[in-house]
Amino acid sequence: MGTLDWAALGQAAPADVAATLRDADPAALVRAIRTATDEEILAVGHDAERGPAVVEGVMRRIGDVAVPDRLAATRGRVRWDSATRARESWHLDLQHGAAEVAPAGRRSGAADVVVRGTDLQLLRLVAGQLDVAAELLADRIGIDGSGDLAIATASLFAVDGTDPVTGTPVDVRDIDPVAIAQALHGVPAAHLRAVLASDFRPVVLEEVFGRMPSFVNGRKAAGVQVTVGFRLTGRPDGEVDRYVLRLSDGRASVLSGTAADAVPVGDRDATVTCEAADFLRLVTGHLSAVSGVLRGQLKVRGDKVAALRLNAAFDIPTAAAG
Template sequence: MTQTPGSAPLDRAAAVALVERLPEHALPDRLAALRGSVRFDLTHDGDVVTRVAATLAGGVVEVLPEPDAPVDVVLRLPASHLADLLGGIANAGLDLLSGRLAVEGDAEMALALGGVFVVPGTEADPVAVDPRALDPVAVACALVGVPTSHLRAVMAGGFRAVVLEEVFTRLPSFLDARKAARCDLTVGFRLTGRDDGETERYVVHVAGGTCRTVGPGLADTEVPERRDATITCEAHDFLRLATGHLKPVTGVLKGQLRVKGDKAKALQLLAVLDIPCAVE
């Protein structure tokens, strides 16, 4: 659903109707598991023009008469995009990264809500949109033109762990086995920029043309003591690195990637990874 600049924004009655019909586009069991309240702040040309608040409990969606009532989570998005989000066309995770969607409050609930909608065309064997399943190329495309300030804010909040787990889980599939055939290296990543000041530590080990990742949220969580090098960076810069939006040498020269230990090993790791990039 596309709305051109200057066209009439979605009115409240139409927005309420879309929210009330939410169960028609959702998997019943997933919707039934949701309990809480949400408000949609719908924008037009950057300004909020309509608000719709609703409660979700036991698979029932009830629009609140007072749109400014306190809620668990607020989703801010263009009014023209609401039908795509509630109709299973849009991916809330990609929209959050791209800046089309902003979340205030319970990020976990926002992601859970984004994961109840059925992908169009899968009625016979319904498949829900999974905002946590972040395809690397889709992420690379979503980040084109996104201000660093927005990406820093997203990667400091509740969506951070989802993104990092997804990237490190998929990282072994980026390995160029031919280039890595004779590699034997272990590189740690120390990721900063969290709201609470804490850091996450991940390790990537490459040997004999295979790659293994270790860290919080992954299948293997026991971080090895020995590392050839450790790369320290903010999480948003790591995401830019992992999607082709930050070149390794540029990041090192600008101080965005700080390497402790064997710099040659750190650069070798990045050289044997076939980093996804936005499709031209």
């Protein structure tokens, strides 16, 4: 199967770098990236001659290192714009279970999605080590166009900790709450709103609400019986996402969409209306419930005390936890 020493590429001639990446066993290539430190990857990527050779070499191996069934199910054109070097772009055409790569200037037609990232992010993506949602929320990677295709592209690769190529594909929806909380630190509100108006909106919201029951603090929730509805604005179509969160006997349950609508207003202690961006900031410790209510960011209809009591019953990982 062979091995590949990533650190050694930093001393190789550009032509040798290209040849090594071209001829490497797919699994060995992924393992080499996974075990390389960021410093080792950056040492090669920041070299004016070796860096482009690495990106081209890895891009051209995407069809070999992708999980086959995911590759077969993914169609579209992705343009990768380098954030490491100006005016360096690649087109990745995904169709019929194959990945065709060429410099963007050599292909006609627009891309379905444009991703702007660094060499390090590209390699961590291919190795199944990049948390795309956290990088996007932190404004460290740019995605313009079809978020669905961006998600599908990120899901092409086996997640770190499983076998390269044949392992479990990355699940972009498997969001680390602490990573998200840390990612939001200092992020402009306008950027957060933009992300939550994109195809990543359901990915983030469904994962956050889906994990809420696991964050109940049994001691704080003891004896608390409360039902609160959430109406989250900021969708590009002007509609709202609806959820109902129930807390009873120390356990929480979540309803969404039409199931949430089926809970009569009279059966709710309160309904909170806010932007999805503010809700995300609330549950990650970047917005306090009290200040959100006082500033009008969280509009509460019904029992405000009940809404605050619900919020206090959860121990959701925040930026401070990291």
